[in-house]
Amino acid sequence: MVLSPLRHEDVPRCVEIEHRLFPGDDPWSENSFLSELDAGNLYLGAYADGELVGYAGLGLTDFESSVHTIAVETAWQGRGIGKALLRALLERADRDGLPVFLEVRTDNEGAIGLYLAHGFERLGLRRRYYQPSGADAYTMGRPANRD
Numbered sequence: 001m002v003l004s005p006l007r008h009e010d011v012p013r014c015v016e017i018e019h020r021l022f023p024g025d026d027p028w029s030e031n032s033f034l035s036e037l038d039a040g041n042l043y044l045g046a047y048a049d050g051e052l053v054g055y056a057g058l059g060l061t062d063f064e065s066s067v068h069t070i071a072v073e074t075a076w077q078g079r080g081i082g083k084a085l086l087r088a089l090l091e092r093a094d095r096d097g098l099p100v101f102l103e104v105r106t107d108n109e110g111a112i113g114l115y116l117a118h119g120f121e122r123l124g125l126r127r128r129y130y131q132p133s134g135a136d137a138y139t140m141g142r143p144a145n146r147d
Contacts, residue, residue: 001081003088006043006055008034013052017073024133028069036068042092046072046081056085058092058100065093067102070111082111086118094145103129103137115140 006014011033018027036057037043046054054072058065067089072081093100103126104111120140129137 001053001079001084002047003044003084004047006033006037006045006057008037010045010052010055011037014055014071017052017055017071020074021071025130025135026132041068042089044085044088046076046085048076054081054085056082056089058089060092060096060098063098065089065096065098065100067100083114086114090118090142090145097144099144100142102140104140105130106136106138112138112140115142118142119145 011030014033015028015030021027033043036059039059041057041059043055043057045052046056053076054070056070057068059068067086070082070085070089072085090100100120101123102115102120104115106112106125120142122138123141124139126137126139128134
């Protein structure tokens with residue numbers, strides 16, 4: 001598995017993965033991905049044998065960063081791809097000395113465990129954050145790591 005910058009030509013595959021992983025909510029559209037790539041945020045793809053099997057995005061400002069998405073194709077889950085993507089995002093935030101924030105579904109125990117293991121804490125609850133399902137989300141944060 002190789003991590004490298006997400007390319008515009010990967011966007012249709014990202015949309016395909018989004019629709020498979022998040023059918024009860026509002027999966028990202030092609031335009032959403034293209035806007036994020038064009039905004040200069042950090043988006044990485046995870047590639048296995050040249051095929052995109054996961055992706056992650058980090059929004060960056062001068063003062064903070066936020067994990068916008070991490071997704072791994074179902075057949076590739078449980079192999080450390082999500083962890084590798086998260087670590088790459090955190091390395092970038094750490095290099096810039098930025099705290100990191102994110103939202104995660106309260107019922108996504110695997111992702112919550114991953115985030116807690118990487119220094120995130122629950123900061124709050126956003127009721128009915130995900131639409132149209134109405135699922136709640138935890139807001140989580142990790143302080144800037146300036147080591």
